[in-house]
Each structure stands twice: as structure tokens, then as C-alpha cells.
Amino acid sequence: MTEQRHNHIPQEAFDWYDEYAHGLMDRRTFMKKLGGLVALGYSMAMLSSALLPNYALAEQVSFNDPDIKASYKTFDSFKGHGEGKGYLVEPANLTGKLPIVLVIHENRGLNPYIKDVARRLAKAGFIAFAPDALHPLGGYPGNDDEGRAMQRSMDKQKIQQDFIAAAEYIKRHPNSNGKLGAVGFCFGGYMVNYLAAVDSKLINAGVPYYGTPAVKELRQNIKAPLLVHLAEFDKRVNATWPEYESDLKAHQVPYTMHMYEQANHGFHNDSTSRYDEKQAELSWQRTLAFFNEQLI
Template sequence: MNKSPSDHIPQEAFDWYDEYAHGLMDRRTFMKKLGGLAALGFSMAVLTSALLPNYALAEQVSFNDDDITATYEEFDSPNGHGKGKGYLATPKNIEGKLPVVLVIHENRGLNPYVKDVARRLAKVGFIAFAPDALFPLGGYPGNDDEGRAMQKTMDRAKIQNDFVAAAHFLKSHANSNGKLGAVGFCFGGYIVNYLAAVDSNLISAGVPFYG
């Protein structure tokens, strides 16, 4: 079986990316370390394509898919930043009540991948809502580096309360059957655990990806 180029990348490169993705290493340091591997014969193009996300290639459900409707919705968050905003994805023709899923992003705001996860859930029959913690600062800026830096400046307690408010907003959706699930990635995994702990009646199921 032929191996892909990424199979030959040293494990330390993935470890560096993990530190970078979690805000423990800045982009300049990360790229400098990759440059050291390039000096040993590894192609920077191969390294970056294997380690850095390409949201366009990862997309599974288009925003204009015929089976879903996607809109941006605001919600009240009196104990957070006052107002929140998120990406709501629903099946096109809703009949009756459906389970709802809160989709919680990483430590960089509502990037294209997280919106795609919401669309995937809508495609298979859930009502999904993906809030953007960066809404008080103008929203996800279009790239993860700036988003990560922005989120780091924010009050974590207020962010947590924004997601609690988002959970109540989604659970009370007109077509919700009252069963709320939550799925989160990285920082979002932490928020899933927080939602389960702050109110035992708030979510019915939670999936934290290494929270």
C-alpha cells in the first residue's frame, strides 16, 4: 500500500501543531519550527497541507444544499454580553418536533468547519445552532489566527453565560422537541462539560471532543 506524504512527517510536527492550535505557541514560532524540518528535506507545502486546515476541502454540506435552510439568528444573553448571534441550520421542510443540537466552536470563533458541522446535522434531521463567541467583537474575522487572538481577550465567564443562553434559546425553538444535545471541539468540548455541570436539566446528551 502506498503511503501519503503526511505518513512520513515526524510526530513532533503534529505535537507543535497541537500546541499552536491550543494557543500555547504563536504562529511565528510554529512556522519557524516547521522551517527547521524543511531544512532537513521536508517540503513546506506538504507540511502545511497536512497540518493546517483547509475548510473548503473539508466541507461536506453546502450552504445552499436543497435539503436545509441556514440563517443567522440573534438571542438575548443578559448574564453574558447582552446579545449573542449564531448560525442556525434546519431541515428544509420541518414536520413536527425535532431534537436540537448546539454546536460549539474551538477557541477561535465560528469558523467554516463548525458551520459545516451544523449543516451536516440539519441534513440528517436535527435543528442545529452554532453560536459565535466572537459576536461581541464583530464576529469571526475570517481566519483562525485572528479569531484565536480575539477570543483570548474576552471574559470567559461571559462567554460561558452566552453559551448557556444559546442553549436555552435553541431548546425553546418552535420546532424543538425539548431534547437538547451539545457537541463541542477543543474549547467547545469544555463548554459541553460546563453546560452539563451548570444545570443537570439543560442538555440531554453531550459529546465533548477532548474538552
Template sequence: MTQPVNETAPIIPQEAFDWYDEYAHGMIDRRTFLKRLGTLVTIGLSMSVLSAALLPNYALAEQVSFNDDAIKASYVTFRSPKGHGEGRGYFVTPKNLDKPLPVVLVIHENRGLNPYVKDVARRLAKAGFVAFAPDALHILGGYPGNDDEGKAMQRSLDKAKIQQDFVAAAEFLKAHALSNGKLGAVGFCFGGYIVNMLAATIPNSLSAGVPFYGTPAAAEIRDNIKSPLMIQLAELDKRVNATWPEYEVSLKKNKVDYQMFMYENANHGFHNDSTGRYDPKNANLAWDRTVNFFQQHLS
């Protein structure tokens, strides 16, 4: 199920999306972001229209209902001795599961486990995978219900411990009784970076990774990467795209099996169907490619 496209919606200038990306990643504060948006306010483009287009509306981000009869969802905890001690995440399987299946770790953006990322986990379960979406904010009580607070909470945590939490989550999922032993990972923005980091940190555990608009792992560990990667990038995402040429050199040098897709006229976050950056055509194509890639490498 995809969201309908509103053909009469006002056209939002590209700089507004660029400013939102800066704001979402902590490069500018909310006051600066809103001040910049104020320069775009015209009779036909009010602040409310701009805010509605840029800020998430998670009511739009449910392509698979949590009540869907084909899946079963719950929350589970796992040990993370090198991270924050304990992690917790959203665990989704096909219903009436009678044999182990490929497992996929789903990694959120820089604001905790929001409804969009939980829906991505449900989509994977509908496609025949066991999906697990950890919440980096578990140690602080979990995703707070709004992105601004979630970003502040995630920034307050030790990044190295967050990374260890996701390493622990990956190993927990791979070893799960419902796992066939083949582990995939998909992540968005910060989560895309974590996929790249996992590929370099646990190369013998990860069987396939799909980072959506994520920056590379640290240069000193990139030579460890072995698993196949599908790199999903947005043409208008200057910040992340600037890191790609150097990363590609490293992947080629190490003979990594990788594919890179650059989605035309797409913004950072184009797969997230809760904001105006959502691009249905590119999002659907990227998702079909993702599912097919996991089916190829995890079955």
C-alpha cells in the same frame, strides 16, 4: 461525503502535530511554531508542505453544501444577559419542517465560528436535527475569516462571559418553537470543554452531550452532571488525555451514564477535515456514533 485520502502525501512527523496543538492553544507563539517546523525542513519536506498539512484549508471542509436542497440555514440572535448581552449563531433545520425536532447545540473551537463548524451544523440538519452553532466572536463582529485572528479575538474576551453566552444559547435553543424539548450539545476542543461545562452547569436542560477532545468542567461543579455523555478522545492527544483519568473518577462516582472512545493513532482535531490532522476512518466512526447517540437520547 468524505474527502479522498491522498496515498502519496508525505508523512508528517508526529512532533509537528504536537507543536501545532501547542500553537493552536496559545502555549507557543507563531514565531516559535514556525521555528520548530524549520527544524523538520528537508529536501522532501518543505515548509510549504508542512504548512499545508497543518494549517486549515476550509475549502476542504464542506461535506454538506449551504445550497443543499434538504436543509434551510439562516442566522439568528438571542439574548445573553449574563454574557455579552447578545449572541448570534448559524441556525440550520431540515427543509419543510412540519413538527418539532430534537435540537443540538454545535460549539466551535477556540477561534470562532469557522466554515468547518458551520458544516457540522449542516450535517446534523441533514441527519434530522435542528442545529444551532453560536459564534463567541459575535460581540467583536464575528469570525474574521482566518484562524490566527480568530484565536486572538477569542482570547481577548472574558472567558466567563463566553461561557454564559453558550449557556444562554443552549436555553434559547431548548425553548425554541421548533424544539421537541430535548437538547443535545456537541463541541470540538474548546467546544468540547463547553459541552462538559454545560453538562455541569445546566444538568436539567441538557439531555445528551458529545465532547470531542475537550477538557473537563471545573472540579467543583462536576458533581452536578446528570446527562449521558459520549467522550471522544484521540490517542495521540497527550494534553487532553492527561485530564481524562480524574474526570472518569468523577463520572463514575456520580453514576453518570457515559461512554468513552479512544481513537487509535488519531491526533487532537482528527474530526476536522480542513487540516492534515483529519483522520477519515476515525472521523466517520466518531460521527456515526455521535448521530446514533443523539438519536437514542433526544428522540
């Protein structure tokens, strides 16, 4: 079995958390189910520490790393919420033209883990831009549960337009080589699939991590090659893959799918016990190789 942080937590707890995190189970039911595990001898402290994020763990590249420079940029989103805001991370002493990667967060706003992913990309030689869907409500609130509730309260169509606007904005970066990739996680994985489908010229390569596909009628527009990362235990997202794969084949979309054994939804997120270090690192090296192949 690959190295994980949850060897002593029943798989059911991660499945319940996934349902809760995606609005398929209310908090009361979720806590009641965890209470059942407490009755079996698990402490609530152990369960909470396993399931809830610890962002002190999610900094692989420091915000003051000398090889990068980070700033916040606002952009117009006339079809969305009017204005968007994102975290821009560039290689230090930027010269010449470089590919750009849009980094798209989960269903809870621009949390520290996603910022770190943007820094990792800049450290690897890309210009990275990570928008915050929660900007119209004041931005990520510092708490995932609150952030999740905030994002759920927003108009999904306007959020999608904000990410389209973000892609169009960052493509105009003066140091862009003209190619844009997108990587996203969970909701962000869906958004990568959506951006590839809503406009065949918007992105040049997409990497959706455990994301559901865009609606069927849009899939015929996909032209960008896709690198799809799925987790073996992620039944909810995996159930959408066979039909999506059939459509990708039908429309002759170049794609590769990797299924990560014994991994949970969110296995790349190193702030939680769903994190699988070996599988996360493997997926990330594949992601960097893919972007280097498609965008440079």
C-alpha cells in the same frame, strides 16, 4: 494505519501545532521548530499546507442543499456579552417536533467547518444551532489565527454565559421536542462538558470531542449522558481524562468513552491534515446514533 492526509509529516509537527493553537507555544517558537524540519528536507509549503486549514475541503453538505434551510439568529445574553448570534440550520419543510443540537466551535470562532457540522446534523433530521463566540467582536474573521487571537482576548466567563444563553434560547424553538443535545470540538468539547456540569437540566446529552472537563466542583451536577471522543496522540487532553472519568463514575453519570487509535487532536476536522477519515466517520456515526437514542 487509518487513512490520513499527513503520512509524510512528522508527528512532532502536529504536537507543536497543537501547543501553538492552544497558547502553550508562541508563534516565533512554533516557526523556529518548523524551521528545524525544513533543515531536514521538509518544505515550509508542505508543512504549512499540512497544518493550516483548507476550508474548501470542509463542505460535506452544501449551504444550498435542498434538504435544509439555514439562517442567522441573534439572542439575548444578559450575563454574557449582551447579545449572541448563531447559525441555525433546520430540515427543509420543517413540521412537527424535533430534537435540537447545539454545535460548539473550537477556540477560533464559527468557521466553515463548524457550519458544515451544523448542516450535517440538519441533514440527519435534527435542528442545529451553532453560536459564534466572536460575535461581540464582529464574528469569525475568516482567518483561524486571527480568530484564535480574538477569542483569547475575550472574557472566558462571559463566553461561557453566552453559550448558556444560546442553549436556553434554542430550547425555546417552536419545533423543539423538548430535548437538547450538544456537540463540541476542542474548546467546544470543553463547553459541552461545562454545560452539562453548570446546570444539570440544561442539556439532555453531550458529545465532547477532545475536550477538557469542567472544574472539579461542578462535576457533581452532571446528569446528562456523555459520549466522549478522544484521540490517542492528544496527550494534553488525555491527561485530564483519568480524573474526569473517576468523577463521572463517582457521580454515577452514564458515559461512554472511545479512544481513536493513531488519531490526533482535531481528527474530525476535515479541513486539516489532522483529519482521519475513517476515525472521523466512525465517531460521527456513533454521535448520530447516540443523539437518536437520547433525544428522540
